[in-house]
Amino acid sequence: SAVISQKPSRDICQRGTSLTIQCQVDSQVTMMFWYRQQPGQSLTLIATANQGSEATYESGFVIDKFPISRPNLTFSTLTVSNMSPEDSSIYLCSVGDRFQETQYFGPGTRLLVL
Amino acid sequence: AQSVAQPEDQVNVAEGNPLTVKCTYSVSGNPYLFWYVQYPNRGLQFLLKYITGDNLVKGSYGFEAEFNKSQTSFHLKKPSALVSDSALYFCAAYNFNKFYFGSGTKLNVKP
Numbered sequence: 577s578a579v580i581s582q583k584p585s586r587d588i589c590q591r592g593t594s595l596t597i598q599c600q601v602d603s604q605v606t607m608m609f610w611y612r613q614q615p616g617q618s619l620t621l622i623a624t625a626n627q628g629s630e631a632t633y634e635s636g637f638v639i640d641k642f643p644i645s646r647p648n649l650t651f652s653t654l655t656v657s658n659m660s661p662e663d664s665s666i667y668l669c670s671v672g673d674r675f676q677e678t679q680y681f682g683p684g685t686r687l688l689v690l
Numbered sequence: 691a692q693s694v695a696q697p698e699d700q701v702n703v704a705e706g707n708p709l710t711v712k713c714t715y716s717v718s719g720n721p722y723l724f725w726y727v728q729y730p731n732r733g734l735q736f737l738l739k740y741i742t743g744d745n746l747v748k749g750s751y752g753f754e755a756e757f758n759k760s761q762t763s764f765h766l767k768k769p770s771a772l773v774s775d776s777a778l779y780f781c782a783a784y785n786f787n788k789f790y791f792g793s794g795t796k797l798n799v800k801p
Contacts, residue, residue, distance in 0.1 A: 617793065
């Protein structure tokens, strides 16, 4: 399985600011995924990021609010823009295995917006 | 709509007793089925998956899951619970390049 790291592990931010979350994988992967896990809730897919192309966003998520970069096959960033307290959540990066049958998750970034 | 249901928000069990965490799914076709565990302040860890074949799947840490196609269920089980099994468990289904996660079940194992 892939080893995935995320930075920062947690942060407390002020309303109206932006935070960029980094995801690093120890192997080259085609697809990387960004999820949000709001307090007491399940995971919601924000977007799928393929290297060399624009990210594909799920319903309810837009690029202006959650811009994503995917500069190479081992790295991706998710920016949470113009934050509000409703953005307080855990943000998780994940990758699929070779056949995209199993997803492996990073440790998550815990964001609190005041 | 495609969905995965975990009917119990919380399951309490005494250490040494068997445990079951329930999951049912409503996903078209023949989805792959998964269980993940999330320990406090950690990401999700893969436990086991069912793709095809034997209905009883064995996974990490002594966990197993039973697939029942007629009931569209994929319940997680362990013969003897440990206090260290206390965590949040997520059931998921994968089909057509998309994952569907259940709402999670908090497992409390008391000594």
